[in-house]
Amino acid sequence: MEYDEICSLIINEMDNLIYISDVDKYELIYMNKTARESFNIDEKEDYRGKKCYKVLRGLDSPCEFCTNKLINEDSFYTWESFNPLLGEYFIVRDKVVNIDGKKARLEIATDITQKESEKRKLEYEIYKEETIVNCARTLSGDRNIQAAIDKLLEIVCGFYNGSRAYIFEIDYENKVFSNTYEYCTKNVTEEIDNLQNLPITLIDDWLYQFNKEGEFYISALGEKYDKNSPAYKILSSQGIDSLIAAPLIKDGQITGFLGVDDPKKNINDLTLIKTLTYFIMNDIDKEKLLNTLNKMSYYDALTDLGNRNHYINVVEHFNENPPENIGIVYIDVNGLKLINDSYGHDYGDILLKQTAELLKKVYDKHIFRVGGDEFVALCPNIEKHEFEKSVSRLRHLLKKEEEINISIGAVWDKGKTELEKLIKNADNLMYLEKQSYYKSNLVKEHNYRSEVSKKLIREIANNKFTVLLQPQIETSTGKISGAEALVRKIDDDGNLITPDKFISSYEAKNIIRHVDLFVLESVCKILDKWRSENKPLIAISINLSRVTVMEYNIIDKICAICDHYDIPHNFINIEVTESISKMSDAVLFEIIERLRKEGFTISLDDFGSDYSNLSILTKIEFDNLKIDKSIIDNINNNPNARIIIEHVIDMCKHIEKTKTVAEGVETKEQFDMLENYKCDFIQGYYFSKPITVEEFENKYMD
Structure with a gap:
């Protein structure tokens, strides 16, 4: 084998990409095997005479950075380059060589992609850490928390090269969420005023994803949501096509989220946005505390007026x-x-x-x-x-x-x-x-209690109160198992007034007994009517105030009303709230036991609405334990709520005769979870709101 053949063989088998092109015409003269394979050029394909910038770069004209004017015959010119066709980084060495008396360009390219990738990764990690430190310094350095969070959002928006960064906070009590902080880049319209008190149902999918995966990236809005969905409409109306978001979490509950619209950079790394949620949560809590302290300093806690x-x-x-x-x-x-x-x-x-x-x-x-x-x-x-x-x-x-x-x-x-x-x-x-x-x-003061009592009795006699029924459904069968009687007051315009507007006042005046006994008598009349019409009887629950339960001879009065209408006592379920636990154990036990002996069933209402006293369950047998709506509301997005509900249901299954009733169930998701936990009965708007007796009969009794 001749010397030239040996040299050609060595060059051809080298791992470096080597090619030769005409300096003036940019036409390829030679490519070694590695170069041809890298650019998918078949061994038999004739590349000679084709433009180097077309074959090697996919361009239609010479590269703007072409080094033809910088190279010579004496030494190699070395530089770094990224090839977009190959997606790789190279160290490139160029030199002028003579071929048959013509100047040509010899280029040897060595792949440094891994090294460059590691270098860029290190630079990125340093940049990310510096950004986090900058954000932390911003929050800790500015006494104005609003200004500090606004500056942090600007930094986050810049890191992801987004159009808008924002924070939303969730109000579970009112079932809404609101945009509380916002940063917009130039020429981007502020949306914060338009994004207040939005229905929490709009982000049900997000809350589920936050709970399941944490932070997430939506790359294309049209692919994620149906175009007729509320989420799509509200996002697309703002011109948003993509976004990233991370949940704000406090005590295991999602309280809001941090987001960036239309991010164009670093979208594969959401660790920064996740890390910042901890800092942000701390500052939001700090601001709320300061606001609370400020309000305590300047507002009256009882009336919410200025102090x-x-x-x-x-x-x-x-x-x-x-x-x-x-x-x-x-x-x-x-x-x-x-x-x-x-x-x-x-x-x-x-x-x-x-x-x-x-x-x-x-x-x-x-x-x-x-x-x-x-x-x-x-x-x-x-x-x-x-x-x-x-x-x-x-x-x-x-x-x-x-x-x-x-x-x-x-x-x-x-x-x-x-x-x-x-x-x-x-x-x-x-x-x-x-x-x-x-x-x-x-002269009038000492007769005040007597007068307000007489006034209430007159209002009851004049039909200023009415009773609505809300069905209770057996979870396993979906059939109606009972109902709760709920009292409403009727104002002069015929509008219904809910109990929270008048019960506490009547309790404070010790005249609530009249309302409680009115409801009991109304229920007895309903059951008597159904019986006369050959309709099936179901148990109906009534609420008794702690004040009424403590009244002398109250059990005799309850029995007398039921017996007057010849209603079997087992069709009356008496609900008492957790507040009865404030009565002495002996008195409470005696009252409940007497009611049970008379054949009434007893439910512990509003369990979990306050600091539940579990000891009451060890002393008294309840037929039903009603889990309060305030806990049910959080079942979808609060892991702690789910754990508590599941264990309360499981606990009741081990207590003889005690069934569980979930109050305030409003969605299918809540129902599905409770069904999975084997809750016995369901009550709430998911099946029906409180309705008139006539509506109830038409819907459930025919």
Whole structure:
């Protein structure tokens, strides 16, 4: 074998890519075997004469970075290059060689892709760590938490080269989620105001994915969601095509999420966005704590009105910046001390809250609770006739409130005035009105409880209360197993008022027994009617207040009502709440046992709504344990809630005769989980809201 043949063989078998091209015409003259195989050129294919930039780079014209003008015959010119066709990095050595008297370019390329990849990976890790440190420094260095989080979102948005970065927080109580922080790049429209109080159902899929996988990347919106789905519509309306998101988690519950829209960089690494959620969660908690402390400093915890500190600050502000005119209303709740002494502070607190709500209906802001029973409303820059109209409206609304009795002092003045003097005048006018109240009410006070009791009895007699039924469904069969009777009050316009608006007031006045016994009698009438119509009877649950349960001879009264309508006691299920555990063990045990002996079934209602007292289950046998809606609400997205529910159900299966009822079930997902946990009965909007007796009969009894 000749020398030239040996050299050609060696070059051909080298791992480096080697080629020769015409310097002037860019035409390929030679490619070694490695080069041909790398660019998928068949051994028999004639590449000679083809343009190097077309074959090696896929271009239609010479490379902008071509080194033809930089190379010579004396030494190699060395540089680094990335080849987009091969997706690899090379160290390239170029030199001019003479072939048959013509200048040609010799290029030897050595693959350094692995080395370059490791280098770039190291650079990226350093960059990512520096970004995390920068974010942490931003949060810890700025006392303004809002500004700090905004800056952090800017950094995150830059890292992923997105169009918008944001934080959403979830309000499970109201079943909504809201955009609370946002950063937008240039020419991107802010969306934060449009993304408030959105239904939590829009992110059911996200919550499921957060729980299952944690952070995630949606590369193409159209591929992930149906175009008619609410999630697609709300995202596409903002021009979003892709996004990344990571959950914010506190105590095992997802409380929100951090996201970036249309990321174009580092999308294969979501560790940064995941890591930052811990820092963000800490700062959001810190801001909430500061807001709470600030609110405690300036707002009254009972009424949510401004407190005396807030009042003093506003008065000082008006002294320094006097309004053109101002109206002042000074209010005092009449007889609050006597009410507290006679009916307890709980009832007094109810009256104070009702007074605050009354003031909010008339005055938008600058309303304060300045003392135990005193309120002040400041009305700056208001014309005299408008101010007088507001006071008249307050008095008009007051006439409709039979429980609230207040004295009012109101003054108005134009121009700069001594504000403290004006407030004192309003206070004096209020005091004069209060004297009239005391003179006219000295004799009436001791009869107050008797009058409110008589009023309630009249309202019941005049059909101002009604009973709705909500079905209870057996989980395993899907058949109706019973119902709960739920009371509603009817206002003058025929609207139904829910129990949370009146029960606590009646309990505070110790007159709730009338409502409880009305519901029991209504249920007996319903069962008696069904029996006369040959309809099947089902057990109906009624709620008894702790106040009613403690009443002397209450069991005899319950039995007497049932027996009057000849209703077997086993068709009446009596629900008592966890609050009965505050009664003495001996009294509680005696009452429950007597009810059971009389044939009534007993349910422990609202289990889990407060700090559940498990010891009550060791002392008393309950036929049913009703798991409170507040726990059921979290079953989809809170692992702790699922664990608690599953173990409560399992625990009841080991307690003889105790069945479980899940309250407030609203979705199929909740039902499926409870069915899987083998909960005995289901109650909630998933099957039916509370409905009239007639609707119930048509739907379930025919």
